[in-house]
């Protein structure tokens with residue numbers, strides 16, 4: 001008897017549909033070899049939903065995501081919608097899904113894939129031993145605080161409120177400590193406590209929780225220093241826990257340790273097993289429709305979906321090994337050296353499927 005799982009697919013905009021299609025191919029191959037069946041429901045969010053339905057996150061999309069066991073998302077956004085008023089902006093969909101599904105924890109593992117060192121901007125000796133994870137708070141902070149634009153007698157002003165409640169910090173910090181317990185037992189909490197009150201609050205809470213995890217060594221680092229240390233001594237990090245915007249920025253930076261942002265997956269989790277899985281990168285409008293996007297980050301996000309939402313660790317590892325194997329043979333355009341041949345998005349996906357069937 002096969003277990004059936006409902007997977008909501010939200011391809012989104014730009015390269016989203018191209019990369020999600022490859023991850024779906026891979027999941028369909030998993031269906032052939034494991035005792036599972038996936039029922040995929042494809043729904044719209046982001047710019048495409050604005051065009052079709054006049055809103056970035058239609059009710060049907062949210063309901064489908066709520067009812068699913070897990071959500072696989074491509075990316076949303078693009079220049080077509082850049083000048084839209086705030087309620088018609090594609091990122092509203094992403095932030096809305098994260099908030100409505102209660103996905104407060106965004107895990108962004110940064111793992112070096114053998115052979116990719118040459119594509120990193122750093123020297124091989126600096127990269128040696130890099131294996132870190134960014135645990136980013138995902139439903140609080142400045143992305144969710146009140147936004148204002150007002151004309152006053154002194155001129156116009158704009159503001160974004162950065163607010164964190166105690167319980168929001170506590171739950172992500174607990175999660176980061178327990179992740180560290182299962183890794184190298186080293187947690188770096190990143191903040192800007194020399195300037196921001198919300199960061200001083202964050203630091204106090206980390207200090208208060210730390211004694212509950214005596215086996216984990218914790219240190220605090222200011223975010224500007226962290227941005228620098230990620231390039232200077234990336235292998236000194238194990239688990240990085242940080243607030244929403246810092247985690248967003250630091251994880252794009254950390255992606256380049258691996259050679260391309262096209263390689264970095266992510267899992268967004270809450271209290272239950274429901275999760276949303278998406279590449280760290282955006283909709284890459286500059287390469288959309290050309291068939292050259294790297295689908296690895298989305299395929300690896302599908303592996304995280306199997307691991308975290310469906311408890312299919314072995315299948316997740318099989319996908320990860322298949323991606324590694326394919327990357328040892330061919331490269332997509334983002335990873336190819338000058339004058340080196342590259343494979344298309346589709347061919348990369350086909351090769352991962354072929355590697356899984358062996």
Ligand SMILES: NC(=O)C1=CN([C@@H]2O[C@H](COP(=O)(O)OP(=O)(O)OC[C@H]3O[C@@H](n4cnc5c(N)ncnc54)[C@H](O)[C@@H]3O)[C@@H](O)[C@H]2O)C=CC1
Pocket residue numbers: 015074075076077078079091094261262278279280281282283284285286287292293294295297334
């Ligand atoms: N999760 C999401 O849905 C996100 C959406 N965005 C949106 O995406 C749009 C573009 O944002 P950008 O700042 O340009 O960031 P981006 O991550 O889309 O692209 C940055 C650069 O990386 C390249 N790139 C990204 N993914 C790639 C892949 N899989 N294979 C090969 N190259 C890849 C792009 O071609 C581009 O040169 C914006 O509308 C932004 O709001 C940005 C980040 C996350």
Ligand SMILES: CC(C)CC(=O)C(=O)O
Pocket residue numbers: 091094095143248280
């Ligand atoms: C809407 C943004 C917060 C998307 C983004 O850049 C991300 O989550 O990484």
Ligand SMILES: [Mg+2]
Pocket residue numbers: 248249252280
């Ligand atoms: Mg980002």
